[in-house]
Amino acid sequence: MTFEVEVNGRxxxxxxxxxxxxxxxxxxxxRLDGAAHAIESIVTDVGLSLIYLDSGRGLDVAVTERTGxxxxxxxxxxxxxxxVDARRYRRGGSGPATASGDVxxxxxxxxxxxRVLVKAGDRVEAxxxxxxxxxxxxxxEITAVRAGVIKEVAVSAGQSVESGRLLxxxx
Amino acid sequence: xxxxxxxxxxxxxxxxxxxxxxxxxxxxxxSECDRDALHVRLADAAVPIGPGPARxxxxxxxxxxxxxxxTGATLIHPGYGFLAENEDFAQAxxxxxxxxxxPTPQAIALMGSKxxxxxxxxxxxxxxxxxTESPFSDSASDDEIVATAGRIxxxxxxxxxxxxxGKGMRTVAAPGDLLAAVRTARSEAGSAFxxxxxxxxxRLMRPRHIEIQLLGDHHGTVIPFVERECSIQRRHxxxxxxxxxxxxxAETRRxxxxxxxxxxxxxxxxxxxxxxxxLDEDGQFYFLEMNTRLQVEHPVTxxxxxxxxxxxxxxxxxxxRLDIAPERALTPICHAIECRIYAEDPDAGFxxxxxxxxxxxxxxxxxIRDDRGVAxxxxxxxxxxxxISKLIAWGADRPQAIARLSRALDEYRVVGxxxxxxxxRWLVGQPExxxxxxxxxxxxxxxxxxxxxxxxxxxxxxxxxxxxxxxxATWMRSHRAAAAPAGEMRAWRRAARTEGLR
Numbered sequence: 001m002t003f004e005v006e007v008n009g010r011x012x013x014x015x016x017x018x019x020x021x022x023x024x025x026x027x028x029x030x031r032l033d034g035a036a037h038a039i040e041s042i043v044t045d046v047g048l049s050l051i052y053l054d055s056g057r058g059l060d061v062a063v064t065e066r067t068g069x070x071x072x073x074x075x076x077x078x079x080x081x082x083x084v085d086a087r088r089y090r091r092g093g094s095g096p097a098t099a100s101g102d103v104x105x106x107x108x109x110x111x112x113x114x115r116v117l118v119k120a121g122d123r124v125e126a127x128x129x130x131x132x133x134x135x136x137x138x139x140x141e142i143t144a145v146r147a148g149v150i151k152e153v154a155v156s157a158g159q160s161v162e163s164g165r166l167l168x169x170x171x
Numbered sequence: 172x173x174x175x176x177x178x179x180x181x182x183x184x185x186x187x188x189x190x191x192x193x194x195x196x197x198x199x200x201x202s203e204c205d206r207d208a209l210h211v212r213l214a215d216a217a218v219p220i221g222p223g224p225a226r227x228x229x230x231x232x233x234x235x236x237x238x239x240x241x242t243g244a245t246l247i248h249p250g251y252g253f254l255a256e257n258e259d260f261a262q263a264x265x266x267x268x269x270x271x272x273x274p275t276p277q278a279i280a281l282m283g284s285k286x287x288x289x290x291x292x293x294x295x296x297x298x299x300x301x302x303t304e305s306p307f308s309d310s311a312s313d314d315e316i317v318a319t320a321g322r323i324x325x326x327x328x329x330x331x332x333x334x335x336x337g338k339g340m341r342t343v344a345a346p347g348d349l350l351a352a353v354r355t356a357r358s359e360a361g362s363a364f365x366x367x368x369x370x371x372x373x374r375l376m377r378p379r380h381i382e383i384q385l386l387g388d389h390h391g392t393v394i395p396f397v398e399r400e401c402s403i404q405r406r407h408x409x410x411x412x413x414x415x416x417x418x419x420x421a422e423t424r425r426x427x428x429x430x431x432x433x434x435x436x437x438x439x440x441x442x443x444x445x446x447x448x449x450l451d452e453d454g455q456f457y458f459l460e461m462n463t464r465l466q467v468e469h470p471v472t473x474x475x476x477x478x479x480x481x482x483x484x485x486x487x488x489x490x491x492r493l494d495i496a497p498e499r500a501l502t503p504i505c506h507a508i509e510c511r512i513y514a515e516d517p518d519a520g521f522x523x524x525x526x527x528x529x530x531x532x533x534x535x536x537x538x539i540r541d542d543r544g545v546a547x548x549x550x551x552x553x554x555x556x557x558x559i560s561k562l563i564a565w566g567a568d569r570p571q572a573i574a575r576l577s578r579a580l581d582e583y584r585v586v587g588x589x590x591x592x593x594x595x596r597w598l599v600g601q602p603e604x605x606x607x608x609x610x611x612x613x614x615x616x617x618x619x620x621x622x623x624x625x626x627x628x629x630x631x632x633x634x635x636x637x638x639x640x641x642x643x644a645t646w647m648r649s650h651r652a653a654a655a656p657a658g659e660m661r662a663w664r665r666a667a668r669t670e671g672l673r
Contacts, residue, residue: 001646005638008629014642023647030639041643045547046530046586048640059636062530062586063644071644073637074586077596078627080637084645108522110553114358127623136523136557138338139359143520 006083027053047074103145103170107161111135115157122150124170131155131167144170173198174272174485175239176210177260178250179229180544181561182465183210186248189481198242200235202228204552209544216242223554229253232260236267246488248272248481252556255464256283256335272488273442274387274463281438282461285332286370292458295437297430300449300457302372306332309367313350316371320349323373329353331360332368335462337407339363342374377610378449379418380404381456383431384472386483386500387441388493395428395435396472396500401447402611403604405521410614411598412468413508414475417569417607418450427456428501434458443469443484449611467511467561470540474507474565476500506572507565510580510595514557517594518625525553529587534579538565538572541579551588559590569607573599593626 002015015031025042038053047062062074069084115132118124129141130150151171155161173196176186183199187210190197199214204223211217218238221228228234230253239247247264249255255273258280264271273279282288286306289299303319320327320343329352331339339360341352353369361367384396400416401409419427431446445466447459469480478495487493515521527550533541543560551557564579566572577599583592601617603609629637 001642001649003642003645005641007634007638007641010634012634012638014638016642016646018646018650023651028643028646030642032635032639037639039639039643041647043647046532046584048644050636050640050643060532060584061636061640062584063640064529064587065644065648071641073640073644074584075629075633075636075640076581076584078593078629078633079589080629080633082637082641084641108516108519109525111523134362135553136525136555138523139355140520140522 003084104166105168107165107167109135110163113155113157113159114139118150120150120153173244174246174248175244176248177235178253179205181542182250184544185542187213198244200238209546232263236263239269246270246272251464270488272484274440278438278440279463282463285460288461291438292434295433297434297458300372303370306368306370320371323371326374328372328374329356329369333364333366334360340407375449375451377452380611381416381450382445382447383428385435385444387435388487389441390492392493393432393435394493394495394497394500395432397503399471402609403614404611405614411510412471414471415503442487443480468509470563471507471509475503475505505565506569508572508576509561509563512560513591514551514559514588515591516589517591523557524589525551526588532584534582538575539579597626
């Protein structure tokens with residue numbers, strides 16, 4: 001099977017071919033952008049344990065699938081987001097930034113909106129506070145990732161929000 | 172004899188373990204979202220006390236007293252947070268004929284008011300940080316607040332009278348920021364503690380936060396312990412604690428311990444408590460406040476003294492005499508460091524990141540203690556503090572403790588939620604941390620300098636690994652779906668063969 005895997009904005013071609021074993025413990029011939037690797041993979045309580053059979057280098061990974069082929073690949077020291085076969089899933093502007101360049105600021109966690117610090121039409125600087133959301137007894141200021149003009153404020157003070165709920169659109 | 176543990180998370184687990192070791196029964200209480208929590212599973216009995224929000228469960232005095240009555244528990248351990256420093260709760264226990272594992276309601280009330288505690292410390296001859304002697308009334312005018320602040324001088328700190336854990340606390344650098352800070356502090360304190368009263372205190376420029384653990388029995392004995400160094404704080408929340416402190420010489424340690432014991436004796440303090448001090452750059456220390464409960468960071472003291480504080484809490488509550496040799500409590504036998512690991516995204520300004528812990532690899536081996544309240548499969552609720560674990564390392568000296576801590580942080584894996592582990596791995600590698608050169612402003616300054624740069628960025632090898640792992644995981648998912656469980660092996664072989672022919 002051949003996959004297109006997008007990692008950090010770069011699309012990689014990965015072919016995976018089973019050589020031996022069973023799903024819980026298997027050997028694969030993998031080609032990453034043409035470079036061949038023999039890899040043994042076993043299923044563990046946290047995810048997969050991989051060993052590159054040529055060098056002996058081993059690592060534990062945990063792969064958590066989100067929606068639309070997006071997954072979080074947790075390596076020993078860093079978590080990397082990957083999208084498998086992105087083109088199959090991507091239909092128009094579903095990403096965080098839409099074609100027009102609007103930034104949709106969403107609630108990073110469930111909570112309650114304590115204060116809304118901006119209104120439509122306000123000019124904001126990068127890292128300026130937009131909305132204060134209370135969760136886990138702490139007030140968290142949600143800030144603008146870049147400078148712009150507030151196009152829409154989608155919540156009001158006192159409102160409960162789910163994780164991922166649209167708060168503000170910055171143009 | 173049974174002990175009801177009026178708390179949740181790691182501290183409830185910690186107290187239940189002590190009960191087990193002492194042959195006492197342990198009763199847990201739980202809110203609706205904590206049914207599958209570790210403390211419920213480890214207890215001998217568990218009683219539901221209401222819905223998720225703390226106000227409707229862990230803060231409900233009537234429900235907790237009722238749970239003790241129904242299960243025949245005669246002692247109540249409050250842990251920390253929730254009702255631990257609530258004098259009404261301690262009084263309600265007394266009124267119901269239950270033994271509250273902690274100080275008297277009177278001592279909680281007195282030391283729980285930060286302004287009254289300051290007065291008590293002054294009366295005991297212990298220096299305090301300059302500030303307002305009594306809290307502002309709700310009707311205090313803006314002019315009055317501004318005038319008082321002017322007398323104390325800037326920078327200053329607005330603090331909630333009933334505060335703790337950095338909530339309801341704001342630093343003010345200049346007069347222009349004062350009133351907004353007072354408003355926020357009041358609003359945060361009101362919702363967190365049900366008391367919006369605030370007062371002002373001079374902000375020392377580069378102090379260390381050093382605290383003294385105490386135990387007091389009901390026979391007049393108060394024993395102070397070797398200090399804990401808690402200067403590594405983010406927005407006034409302790410992040411790393413260690414013992415002993417590199418900043419104290421033997422003489423200052425002895426004086427600080429004596430001052431702490433003096434304050435405790437002067438108010439007839441019993442059970443476990445902690446007196447917090449600020450240590451100025453010139454070696455002067457000031458009474459900051461007293462915490463009338465077991466602290467989050469108590470394990471570092473347990474490790475460096477070999478004394479089990481929770482055992483003593485339970486023994487003292489039952490009337491036992493403190494017979495620890497004072498020298499033993501003041502003499503560290505090793506060095507210990509604790510990291511508070513939270514379900515927070517350090518690369519997004521430490522925003523809480525609740526979610527389900529899918530899997531967990533917990534470090535072990537020499538010199539490691541992990542006090543944890545979550546197990547794999549547990550959904551970290553949004554209603555409470557998002558602490559996952561307290562990882563504590565000890566060693567013969569500080570370098571060995573750091574080496575073990577660093578190794579254990581590398582071993583630690585939490586799958587499913589973002590955690591502060593990447594931040595700690597970075598922090599323990601900082602030269603100032605290794606040298607012990609920090610104060611309470613250190614971490615916030617360091618973080619501000621980073622301007623949101625991620626604590627760890629993937630290398631090209633990481634990206635390759637991620638691409639391969641994502642592809643193998645997808646491959647396995649599609650083959651697992653195709654293979655029936657019974658004929659898994661055969662179906663899988665067939666797939667392998669088909670692939671091989673491609």
